[in-house]
Amino acid sequence: MKKLSFQEIEQALAQLPAWELDSARGAISRRYTFADFSQAFAFMTRIALYAEKHDHHPEWSNVYNKVDVTLTTHDAGGLTQRDVDFARHADGVAQAGGGERG
Numbered sequence: 370m371k372k373l374s375f376q377e378i379e380q381a382l383a384q385l386p387a388w389e390l391d392s393a394r395g396a397i398s399r400r401y402t403f404a405d406f407s408q409a410f411a412f413m414t415r416i417a418l419y420a421e422k423h424d425h426h427p428e429w430s431n432v433y434n435k436v437d438v439t440l441t442t443h444d445a446g447g448l449t450q451r452d453v454d455f456a457r458h459a460d461g462v463a464q465a466g467g468g469e470r471g
């Protein structure tokens with residue numbers, strides 16, 4: 370899978386306002402904040418299933434109601450469409466779950 374150009378990344382991020390770009394690394398990150406641990410872990414469970422299905426896995430960590438997610442395509446050494454699709458999906462899951470706070 371080919372790396373996205375800087376212009377393609379900018380275009381994608383225009384629709385992913387919560388995500389921050391680390392352009393040196395070629396990665397995007399954001400924090401999700403949920404009502405409680407149970408909501409955060411439910412989100413992680415859903416995302417884990419997506420990750421396995423698409424063979425694309427996040428770098429992430431969880432503390433209580435917060436989930437920090439970083440996306441990059443290790444095989445490509447930077448951002449690809451897979452990361453953008455993943456970010457869109459994760460934002461959708463977080464919103465649909467209803468547990469997202471802020």
Ligand SMILES: C[C@H](O)[C@H](O)[C@H]1CNC2=NC(N)=NC(=O)C2=N1
Binds near residue numbers: 425426442443
């Ligand atoms: C062998 C396996 O398909 C690859 O290692 C997959 C697994 N999950 C992955 N996840 C991410 N984020 N980037 C990858 O390049 C990647 N590669």
